[in-house]
Amino acid sequence: MLEEEKEQKLREERKKKEREEEIQRILDESELKDKLTINECKSKERHIPSHVQKEVWERDKGECVKCGSRENLEFDHIIPFSKGGSNTVKNIRVLCKVCNSRKSDKIG
Numbered sequence: 001m002l003e004e005e006k007e008q009k010l011r012e013e014r015k016k017k018e019r020e021e022e023i024q025r026i027l028d029e030s031e032l033k034d035k036l037t038i039n040e041c042k043s044k045e046r047h048i049p050s051h052v053q054k055e056v057w058e059r060d061k062g063e064c065v066k067c068g069s070r071e072n073l074e075f076d077h078i079i080p081f082s083k084g085g086s087n088t089v090k091n092i093r094v095l096c097k098v099c100n101s102r103k104s105d106k107i108g
């Protein structure tokens with residue numbers, strides 16, 4: 001019984017480690033760039049620093065915070081930059097294209 005529990009725990013730890021390694025690999029190999037259609041902004045101020053992108057990506061586990069999608073992801077300013085929102089981890093989240101465009105429809 002005890003052995004089984006030990007094995008179970010080991011397996012869970014391994015899984016967790018694999019997940020962490022996967023995230024790290026994605027970040028390291030800049031796969032992030034391929035997976036994300038980062039809102040290319042014309043103005044320099046709107047550019048999200050890469051360390052902020054990394055932190056947001058890790059916090060949101062690389063998926064849309066609204067629907068959990070892993071396709072067509074974008075970084076979204078919670079408070080729009082034009083309304084005084086800043087390029088901070090707190091103000092940025094990961095959204096998929098669908099949720100992001102829905103959001104802009106509402107505002108527009």
Ligand SMILES: [Zn+2]
Pocket residue numbers: 064065066067068069095096097098099100
């Ligand atoms: Zn979504």
